[in-house]
Amino acid sequence: DAMVIQNPRYQVTQFGKPVTLSCSQTLNHNVMYWYQQKSSQAPKLLFHYYDKDFNNEADTPDNFQSRRPNTSFCFLDIRSPGLGDAAMYLCATSSDGTSGGLTSTDTQYFGPGTRLTVL
Amino acid sequence: AQSVAQPEDQVNVAEGNPLTVKCTYSVSGNPYLFWYVQYPNRGLQFLLKYITGDNLVKGSYGFEAEFNKSQTSFHLKKPSALVSDSALYFCAVRDMNSGYSTLTFGKGTMLLVSP
Numbered sequence: 001d002a003m004v005i006q007n008p009r010y011q012v013t014q015f016g017k018p019v020t021l022s023c024s025q026t027l028n029h030n031v032m033y034w035y036q037q038k039s040s041q042a043p044k045l046l047f048h049y050y051d052k053d054f055n056n057e058a059d060t061p062d063n064f065q066s067r068r069p070n071t072s073f074c075f076l077d078i079r080s081p082g083l084g085d086a087a088m089y090l091c092a093t094s095s096d097g098t099s100g101g102l103t104s105t106d107t108q109y110f111g112p113g114t115r116l117t118v119l
Numbered sequence: 120a121q122s123v124a125q126p127e128d129q130v131n132v133a134e135g136n137p138l139t140v141k142c143t144y145s146v147s148g149n150p151y152l153f154w155y156v157q158y159p160n161r162g163l164q165f166l167l168k169y170i171t172g173d174n175l176v177k178g179s180y181g182f183e184a185e186f187n188k189s190q191t192s193f194h195l196k197k198p199s200a201l202v203s204d205s206a207l208y209f210c211a212v213r214d215m216n217s218g219y220s221t222l223t224f225g226k227g228t229m230l231l232v233s234p
Contacts, residue, residue: 004162006162033221040207040227040229041226041227042209042224042225042226042227043163043209043224045221045222048221088160090162090163092162092163107153107165107168108153108165109165110162110163110164110165111162112161112162113160113161113162115160
């Protein structure tokens, strides 16, 4: 089945130790998103890729970076995790048909998430 | 700017009774509206969406939602609740006229269905 896959499902890291979270998709969607979700709160968009174009939200800390080497994969790098970065990280994808802007109506499909613990 | 309000942190309903989870929105143009459900330690699952057309939208697992433009609302409903419907529900909006916008989520409403 076509889907959005996130690895690992649970990640434990130490304060200040870089960590990378992985997302892959078999939907062939051109847009990929990374959200941060803290306990029982709304998902907060960190950034997204429209094809290869990277779009950072204004309030996303510099500590968070992302890479998208190809259509199927997207990575979230946290360069120096702090205790406040402990959260669920959600990857999502969508198929947006308008060049240069997100004007399609297509639904975002989410992966199962990676729960990050910082010790 | 676009925004979503879910006025209830929690909704309690007995199994077999109808349920409603409320959502109101604010956009400058016409809205795209979505409902997602999240079970513990899982990602968000798409339930239904309103783009245009019939104001009553039917979705997964027997859920439906009614778009009301005059009240800027998009309440989620189900005629008969199941214990397995207990989860966190998010309403989300996207402004179709903004030219460039991502999804804005409400803060979520926890639905608890008692046996």
